[in-house]
């Protein structure tokens with residue numbers, strides 16, 4: 001079975017690990033979000049691609065959910081001693097190596113998709129990981145600074161990591177997305193998929209950004225195979241992160257049902273909500289999306305695998321309907 005998964009960082013990566021356990025023989029292609037990418041210290045950092053690669057490759061810091069295991073921060077301390085920041089973005093010594101290799105290869109002319117493949121040669125994530133695009137896309141967030149009242153557009157990482165999403169997100173803009181082309185292999189993988197899954201990733205700044213690359217949304221809608229998503233919103237709040245803030249920016253309430261409606265029946269065939277949101281099932285189904293309530297907390301690998309099985313079961317139900 002060929003499965004295509006659109007993934008952000010932590011939510012996507014943890015789900016993927018469950019999917020691999022649930023479906024060990026599946027041929028899985030992951031289309032990764034690159035809207036979170038940022039240039040720091042002259043290096044190209046791709047947080048979501050790396051979270052997927054490290055998680056599936058066994059190099060992730062499990063408690064944190066991002067960054068390397070067994071990490072040290074000497075390089076960052078030395079940079080800070082020179083007064084060179086930003087100090088708010090956590091880059092460890094081991095992690096730095098990934099960004100140096102990536103930046104060096106990009107400088108030599110390789111596209112990001114080829115670089116990602118080369119990095120995965122080491123990590124062997126067991127999936128084919130493709131960035132959504134080889135073109136530069138950077139998500140920016142419009143905020144009003146409380147002190148000056150000045151309206152400012154800042155990089156998503158500055159909004160999330162430096163400001164901890166403490167201000168309202170007034171708009172979310174995937175800068176460059178309109179001009180971006182899907183990376184080689186993205187549209188082909190979608191066209192050849194048997195099932196397409198949206199893991200519990202951020203619907204705006206992860207999956208929404210991938211869908212903003214012209215051609216990807218259309219390819220999924222036209223693929224003619226079941227498209228099933230899992231809600232990242234449980235009990236009217238994100239399990240972690242700032243999905244509520246960025247959903248508000250696009251006028252969507254933070255409920256499992258509203259996120260399904262936001263994707264819409266033109267894209268989604270099936271939607272899983274958590275058992276605490278069982279009352280949302282009728283609303284989602286009346287929007288033309290088949291819906292089930294099952295436990296959606298990825299407390300451990302087995303729980304994530306059960307969620308993946310439920311998603312595949314729902315996909316088969318949709319296919320048979």
Ligand code: GDP
Pocket residue numbers: 007008009010011012013048051200201202203205206207230231232233234237238239240241242243296297298299
């Ligand atoms: P990020 O790029 O690291 O923010 O990761 P993603 O976009 O892949 O995932 C973030 C989303 O995953 C957030 O909206 C969370 O609410 C959601 N999430 C994280 N852990 C869980 C979980 O155990 N269950 C569910 N249902 N959602 C989760």
Ligand code: CA
Pocket residue numbers: 008009010033036047048206
């Ligand atoms: Ca992310």
